[in-house]
Amino acid sequence: MGEIMEKILASAVEEKNEKEYDVLIIGGGIAGEEAALDLAEMGFKVLLVEKEPSIGGHMFLLSKVFPTLDCASCISTPRMAAVAHHPNITLMTYSEVKEIEKRGEGDFRVKILKKPRFVEESLCTGCAQCESACPVIVPKEYDFGLRGRKAAYIPFDTAVPKIAVIDIDHCIFCGQCEIACPVGAINFLQKPKIIKVKVGAIIIATGYKLFPIGRKKEYMFGKLANVITSMQMDRLLAPTRPYNAVLRPFDGKEPMNIAFVLCAGSRDRTVGNPLCSQVCCMYSIKQAQLLMGALPLADITIYYMDIRAFGKGFEEFYQQAKDMGVIFIKGRVAKIEPAENGDVVVYYEDIENGGRLKKAVHDLVVLSVGLLPNPDIAKAFKNVKLELDEYGWIKPKDENTNPVETSIPGVFAAGCIVGPKDIPDTVVEAAAAAAHVAAYLKEVRG
Amino acid sequence: MGAKGTRKRKLTVHILRDRLGLKPSKELIETLKKQNEIKNKIFKAIKDEAKTVPEIAKETGLDTTTVFWYLMTFYRHGLVEEVGKTDEGYFKYKLKR
Known part of the structure; x- marks a missing residue:
């Protein structure tokens, strides 16, 4: 994140109302998606928070999966769409969990920073005319720098949601994207927000770093x-x-x-x-x-x-x-x-x-x-400690008998945040975490 | 320009820029100038004739890595098309009309 975005994020205002969900899932890769879909199908209200502009994690970037050589995006793209359209799942992309406070069993209070895309999500049709008009080229993260993208851009063709985002740190404030947008979706006055939520349980599925x-x-x-x-x-x-x-x-x-x-x-x-x-x-x-x-x-x-x-x-x-x-x-x-x-x-x-x-x-x-582990989320816990192992992976309560429960009752983990693993093992762990959440909520709510 | 008698709407990007005193860094402006130069050189080289990356590099004086990176960026934005391949394993690219 650059200086300009930091300056803008510093002005984030906390919303007064607190929303309530059964489960918060942090991370919209394959683990987070699978856990969200399992819990949503059981009838739980799920909030899925992803820090990037689209869900999908690493999996949709892959060519094929081993050893079956099935097409990775053919598996992950329908999952991404299912998450976005499920009535029991609320999706927050381009958002970061900043603070988690545990007030009791089944009662977590969470603060989430919603970063401005500078594009109205309800208006953008993903037509990419802003992208064509933008004169600035920067290395494209989703292609690991192999080619460029514009400063106004759609993250990738199958992004969910397919909504443009403005990279404000590379913007030259020329206004070409705003002029080109046929539906008036570009809004540089969009502000960052701190959204407060109350949830009964949490699944951490923030994956790994290369x-x-x-x-x-x-x-x-x-x-x-x-x-x-x-x-x-x-x-x-x-x-x-x-x-x-x-x-x-x-x-x-x-x-x-x-x-x-x-x-x-x-x-x-x-x-x-x-x-x-x-x-x-x-x-x-x-x-x-x-x-x-x-x-x-x-x-x-x-x-x-x-x-x-x-x-x-x-x-x-x-x-x-x-x-x-x-x-x-x-x-x-x-x-x-x-x-x-x-x-x-x-x-x-x-x-x-x-x-x-x-x-x-x-x-x-x-x-x-x-x-490598991606343990930044551990810093968000304010009055309880999320235990990590000596390398930074989440330390399960019991590696052999309970690999998805963390050191905090009510907080579960799935996928590569617990340790490196392949996609089938990640999906199994996500399903296990979802089942543990269901059991935990039943126990604490009676 | 808006309808007769109405004032032209100020773009939100300019309101934000003025409100927060934002301006692009010197490095970004220099990069953009360089990018425009590269773009013009590449487009000129492949405007009328399909060429390989080494051919474009030779004609423009740019290195092959830079030419290829920008060419693929333009290719994915639909500005450039591939037109055949040489026996040495190089594709030929041409500016789309």
């Missing part, structure tokens, strides 16, 4: 255009991709010799993240298989320490990648250096061939980045 791989300086991310992250590769493979095909950012050429570097920013004490991120092996194998389909003549190499194919169908998925011709090399990549014409040299320890240091040239390198 490891900032720029911290691993030897991998040259941000310095070499053809060193990208796995999330960027997933975007390149997705139907809503930023380019017209899978191409190298350096010069728009089709890559023919692609390398994956596993455990980039996980299982690595030198960067402060010793944990395995659990999903990197499988999403890299997924991407390798998809690349074999998109670029049949390309060579795909995966540099790995161990392949952790532990879930149902995972080992078969791994073997399938080998059968398709993906090359697996056991060895940690030590460093990456530039070569000619945007190519990249990878230095690695070839463990299965005597542990010698070797190097190989690739025309695109994908860093399979790990996951």
Whole structure:
């Protein structure tokens, strides 16, 4: 957030009326959506709060899911629409939970900051004429900087809600968006609000952050255009991709010799993240298989320490990648250096061939980045403490018998905020959290 | 301009700007100037003939990474179209009419 938005948010006024819901769900990714739908179907009134302008989390950004290779956005987009249209779910996007006070069992008082989009939600039709008129281009967050967006923009084609937002910190106050809007929806006088709610229970589903791989300086991310992250590769493979095909950012050429570097920013004490991120092996194998389909003549190499194919169908998925011709090399990549014409040299320890240091040239390198906790919400609890583990993930009350209950009775957690996990496990945990909320509310309300 | 006898409505963006004394940073203005220059150069290069990223870079004096980033931004905004591919694996792009 920039200086101008901060200045505007400082003028937020607290609303007098307090609204009441049965459950507050924080985070509109797949975990939050699933929990919201389960609880809403049981008849509970749910408030779902998402800090971004659209719900969807990380899942809708992915190409396909492993090991079934089902289309990720085909699964997540109907869920997003169902959440938005369910009569028992109230959706607040572009909003942040700032304060949570527990007054008793089944009684939480919450303050939520609703940030101004500078667009009237009830008027905007998502036509994107503001976007066409805006002259300012900035890197697009949803494509992880692979291309630009405007300062007035629709977050992405399948955003829910599909409402424009003005990035006030990159606005030059030219008014072109306001002039172009055919329905008069642009309103720069929209003010931030603090909304007060009373809820009976809370589910935290704020997910994870991607490891900032720029911290691993030897991998040259941000310095070499053809060193990208796995999330960027997933975007390149997705139907809503930023380019017209899978191409190298350096010069728009089709890559023919692609390398994956596993455990980039996980299982690595030198960067402060010793944990395995659990999903990197499988999403890299997924991407390798998809690349074999998109670029049949390309060579795909995966540099790995161990392949952790532990879930149902995972080992078969791994073997399938080998059968398709993906090359697996056991060895940690030590460093990456530039070569000619945007190519990249990878230095690695070839463990299965005597542990010698070797190097190989690739025309695109994908860093399979790990996951980090996203525990900012812990600061919002005022008179009760949300326990985190030593790495910052939410510490369940009992890892084995009660993995979704937190240290605070009435506050539950689901998905990657508890620890790295894949989508099916996240959905199961969301359903478990919803069931626990229902049981808790029945108990405290009698 | 509004109907005869009515005053032109002041845009809300200008009311906010004046009320809070907001102005875009110098860096943002410089970036925007540079962006316009890049846009004009790329559009001029592909106005009449479809070209690859290295060809556009050579003609405009920009680096290939910059050309490709802006080209894809314009492509996704519907201003540029792809027209075939070379044997070297480069797409050719042209300005949409």
